[in-house]
């Protein structure tokens with residue numbers, strides 16, 4: 001390792017910072033993390049050998065604070081800065097500042113970045129280098145009439161894109177000339193707000209596009225190789241969710257044409273380091289060697305690089321460090337081999353059912369699968385803050401074939417347990433079961449077309465409801481054989497102790513009730529009556545058996561909450577705070593009130609009876625369930641207001657106890 005750095009600073013956070021630390025450590029390179037106040041206890045800070053605070057939470061004051069980052073590198077004696085992706089990674093002025101400070105930037109030159117930084121200039125450059133570009137206009141003129149005229153020439157539908165764009169921002173599809181003006185104005189506004197530059201280009205909108213990109217690598221000795229392609233067609237809001245390699249249906253002929261074009265593109269800008277050339281392909285026309293067009297080049301490591309690592313067996317961050325240290329590329333083109341199939345799924349804190357709205361929250365329970373590579377920057381208990389990208393983890397699987405890889409990913413997602421924040425886990429799992437995706441019929445519109453199916457959730461089975469009730473009641477241990485309740489074994493008898501419990505699920509309150517039944521329990525749930533036996537098998541897991549099915553359920557608890565994970569689904573519950581007083585008081589004092597409207601089924605009290613605390617006095621049927629209402633304390637019944645068959649309203653008095661003297 002003679003030529004490598006002894007210490008590098010990582011100007012990033014989250015999973016990519018952690019991932020870079022891991023390779024650095026393996027190579028004997030020490031690492032320095034930087035962090036904002038929001039990340040003071042974050043995983044990347046803990047993992048690195050050293051960490052330096054660079055500012056308050058907003059990225060503009062911390063992870064984009066070039067001065068503070070360079071000062072941290074100087075102060076800690078780091079020789080090089082790895083930018084990760086996002087943040088400063090594609091900022092040529094940052095590269096120049098790093099170099100001016102006598103440090104090495106782990107990535108391409110400022111010149112290469114500038115050449116590719118603007119989509120319009122990059123396209124002109126690529127045309128010159130003989131790389132096919134999407135038909136369109138990417139010239140200087142920005143007048144509305146000129147651009148509208150170009151759109152007519154190109155032929156509708158067209159796509160307006162911000163010249164300085166990225167991350168799908170500032171992009172508008174226009175189907176008809178009459179919509180052009182308005183779409184142009186919107187794209188320009190968005191571009192100005194996001195990039196401080198409102199220049200746009202107009203190009204042919206590809207009807208059924210596939211996004212296929214080629215990973216390239218260059219060194220400072222003039223060598224450029226490719227590491228095959230990735231298909232990133234599964235997108236929402238023009239952003240990637242699933243990436244895979246190789247591209248489904250890729251032919252040798254088309255791969256040769258695409259990878260050669262990508263290598264030409266890299267040579268055209270004397271590219272050094274890891275880069276990705278993104279192409280758009282018309283899925284309607286099939287994969288043909290003349291059917292792909294340059295979209296843009298990302299002059300950095302890509303989020304989805306693990307897919308390439310999985311099919312090539314290489315460590316791209318190691319290659320970045322070697323190339324930045326001046327070494328030649330570790331392998332010649334012929335020695336780089338593609339083996340098997342890899343898929344990455346991006347796990348986000350976002351609500352797929354609500355337009356993929358990003359979410360925040362504390363990941364109170366977190367368990368990653370053990371059959372997949374998981375790149376993550378969070379641990380159980382960490383918070384997804386509104387300051388940064390809401391990605392929780394990337395789950396990467398490899399297998400001999402695409403089908404096996406999809407199945408492995410489905411298994412990994414099923415074993416991923418997340419609670420405390422909304423996530424897209426179930427959405428990703430549904431994608432793995434989607435026929436079109438499984439058949440390799442991917443295009444960038446698939447998710448939007450199939451959205452309704454992809455976000456559909458099964459109803460919670462009665463077994464899960466029942467188990468949640470038992471968990472809330474602290475009754476998940478198997479019932480002992482000498483339990484006196486066993487003697488009764490018949491739920492319908494009112495004498496059987498009935499344990500009511502309130503659970504909030506999906507914003508609604510439900511009252512459930514459990515009672516002993518043989519060696520197990522009968523539970524009245526919103527999904528019906530279920531008879532359950534429960535067998536803890538360790539590590540929060542329980543084997544459940546009902547008359548209909550057996551299932552393994554994983555249980556997570558944290559204050560005021562519980563979550564169940566069963567058969568790939570996750571169900572979260574809030575335990576209502578009994579002190580919050582949201583429900584009428586029926587748990588104390590002298591009066592027993594109806595907690596909800598219902599029908600009085602059983603009354604087991606008469607004036608003058610002596611009752612002990614917890615004795616069920618009235619059974620109320622409501623919401624298709626029976627609720628036992630128990631004596632709040634030891635005492636004497638003063639008055640019974642209701643009889644069996646009475647209909648009562650929420651808060652009605654049922655029974656009163658004589659005041660204590």
Ligand code: ADP
Pocket residue numbers: 085086087166167239240298301302303304388389390
């Ligand atoms: P790619 O897969 O081509 O790298 P991404 O979908 O990751 O594209 O997005 C492009 C860039 O924008 C990446 O560098 C990524 O880190 C960054 N990025 C994506 N979403 C956000 C976000 N919400 N906030 C900040 N940066 C983001």
Ligand code: ADP
Pocket residue numbers: 134159161165166167168169203204205206207209211235238278280295296444
């Ligand atoms: P960004 O810089 O925001 O990543 P890209 O130019 O890479 O922008 O495009 C992002 C996505 O937008 C592509 O992956 C693709 O889904 C879609 N897209 C881009 N160009 C076209 C086009 N000409 N026709 C149809 N869809 C396109």
Ligand code: MG
Pocket residue numbers: 167278296
């Ligand atoms: Mg892109």
